[in-house]
Amino acid sequence: MQNRLTTANNHPLRPDGDYVLYWMIAQRRLSHNFALDHAIERAVEFGKPLLIFEPLRVRYQWASDRLHRFVIEGMRDNADNAEQFGVAYYPYVEPKPGKGSPLLHKLAEQACTVVTDEYPCFFLPTMIEAVKDRIPARLELVDSNGVLPLRSGEKTYTVAHSYRRYMQKNILAALEETPNPTPLPCSALPSPAPIDSQSIRPDPEILASNLIPQKTLKRWPPADFKSLLDGNGISKIPIDHEVLPSPVCPGGSIEATRRLDDFIDNKLERYGTDRNHPDEHATTGLSPHLHFGHISPHQMVQRIFEHETWTPDQASKPNGKNHGFWNVSEPAEGFLDQVLTWREIGFNWAFMNPDTYDKLDSLPNWAQKTLAETADDERPYLYTLEEFENAQTHDELWNAAQRELVQTGMMHNYMRMLWGKKIFHWTESAQQALDIMIHLNNKYGLDGRDPNSYCGILWVLGRTDRAWGPKRPVFGSVRYMTSDSARKKLKLNKYLERFSE
Incomplete structure (x- = not known):
């Protein structure tokens, strides 16, 4: 601790x-x-x-x-x-x-x-x-926040390879101290209930009322879940009522655990081959629950270890590679890399750079240089925030990804990368693209407003990546992606049908 x-x-x-x-x-x-x-x-x-x-x-x-x-x-x-x-x-x-x-x-x-x-x-x-x-x-x-403590990192890790190597050097020691999976009930913890009521399981609000003055509870009444979730309670709160609850992704620890179990039992085996295909539904769908703390990365990693019957002596020497360290099945190795490298590098960025983690200033020098060189390049299309938000571009695949985000609060991992790349391609500047990506992702995405999602958005513009060649208009040396290429590589028919309107 x-x-x-x-x-x-x-x-x-x-x-x-x-x-x-x-x-x-x-x-x-x-x-x-x-x-x-x-x-x-x-x-x-x-x-x-x-x-x-x-x-x-x-x-x-x-x-x-x-x-x-x-x-x-x-x-x-x-x-x-x-x-x-x-x-x-x-x-x-x-x-x-x-x-x-x-x-x-x-x-x-x-x-x-x-x-x-x-x-x-x-x-x-x-x-x-x-x-x-x-x-x-x-x-x-x-x-x-993560399996590795925020303060264990000595610097900002600028690329996945360097973070992965640091993680591999420190992860086994970190795994020796894990949070308690069942901290409650705790027999040593004094109860707030009167002694004569211990034979009955008291309501948590009644327990709280034994500690909090009644005038406090009257002024600030506990949440009424029946009204808020089954009635019209949320509609009375002055928030944006046009962004509707997700029809496919309930919140809470119960749903998070169910999704984790379903992933391990039914999806992990094909995670390595199918996770990039939107039609195959081979991912966990847990990024919203991770963001809001309804599930712990420790719990996810431990369940993988149990499924793979992994023990620490199986780990290899640190190599900075995304395979061959854990010596578990290939899909499990890939999943662990997503949780322990790609998720936690975002937290490293936010913790080490509290003033710039969501800004263009956080891009590596090579990315800032190449984006400056292409700043005046002609864009093939230019769309406004409103057109992006309403999925009114010329690109059927991009529009489907935006509709998925707006309708469900989630977006397939591969599609999110393409979504961001094309926003950059179709806006006047990198700054405008960044502003639009942040706004749309944070407004509609259940996993927005998160170190991992900010890092993913800045990845679109070169963060935690390397320079690519050949240089292209608008992108320069930043990684280039196209919808045509995605159509050739991915299984998309059901996805396009589902989010056609």
């Missing part, structure tokens, strides 16, 4: 507080979670109950029915699990901007310490910075 725990302020620990508060803002799950583990340890240390506080605010960019519902579905799973485990859980969905702002301060007043998630992206670092000195309690940050 040493490389994963930091303190955001200098306030003292208060052993005489009423509870330990876990402010759950990124890793929204009750298992495989280093922050939850640390909060439990603190509660046991002080002999005080644990209060899990999971809020959802209104004032975040691109807030919509789609994103809100996905998070609230995860809250409902957490509430159900909290009831099973007998732990106090307080879900709060802000009804209007600013209504919930004082709530953290109120809860922190009685806390021994406040434990929260460290997350190196979007508005969360700014939010931590804004509250750290204002709340009247110690604020402890815990990194549960």
Whole structure:
């Protein structure tokens, strides 16, 4: 835990507080979670109950029915699990901007310490910075983002090969410390329920009410999941109601675990051969759940190891290659590389470059140079943001990818690369292309606003890639992709039929 725990302020620990508060803002799950583990340890240390506080605010960019519902579905799973485990859980969905702002301060007043998630992206670092000195309690940050701790990297890794080599050198040691898959129930954790009610499994809201003053709960009532998910509760919140919930991707830890099991049982065997083919559905579909913390990369990696009956002595010496290190089946090797290299290099970028991870300044020198050289090249087509958003280009395949994003909140991995390359090809500048990619991905994508997705968008313009030849108009030495080539290589008929309109 040493490389994963930091303190955001200098306030003292208060052993005489009423509870330990876990402010759950990124890793929204009750298992495989280093922050939850640390909060439990603190509660046991002080002999005080644990209060899990999971809020959802209104004032975040691109807030919509789609994103809100996905998070609230995860809250409902957490509430159900909290009831099973007998732990106090307080879900709060802000009804209007600013209504919930004082709530953290109120809860922190009685806390021994406040434990929260460290997350190196979007508005969360700014939010931590804004509250750290204002709340009247110690604020402890815990990194549960990846299998390798954010602070274990010594530099920004500019290409996959260098990150992969670093990962391979350090991964076995990191795997010796994993989050607890079943931290709750914990017999050593003091219960917030009165002694005479221990024979009955109390509702988590009742447990929370034993710790939180009634006037606080009256002013900031816990989330009503029946109204929010089965009624019209979300429609009353001032967010974007035109971006509808995903019809194919529910949120929550239950759905995330189901998808992982389905992938390992039915898709892993063909992952290596079929993952790039949109018609074959050979990927996990878990990037939204990873983004919102409904599943842990540790859980995913451990399930692969169990499936492959892998043990650490099977690993080879670090070689920086995307195969031959783990000595498992080829599809499992490919999947581990996606999770441990391509996902986590994005977190390395965001953590090491908090001011530029989403900007053109983060591109390697060769990419900046070649894009400057081609800045005035004539584009074959020019489209506006509105035309892109409404899938009104000349390219049937690109339009299908955009419709998939808008309709489902997801996009096939290969199609997302092509989608980004053509946005760059059909806009006036790299900056305009970047702005459009970020807006569309963050507005519609359930896995947007994430270090991994920002890194993928900047990959379109050369990040974590190398110079390619021959040089081409507009792209220069940046990797070139075409819809014609994709049509020749990929199985697309069903995909095009599904997203034709």
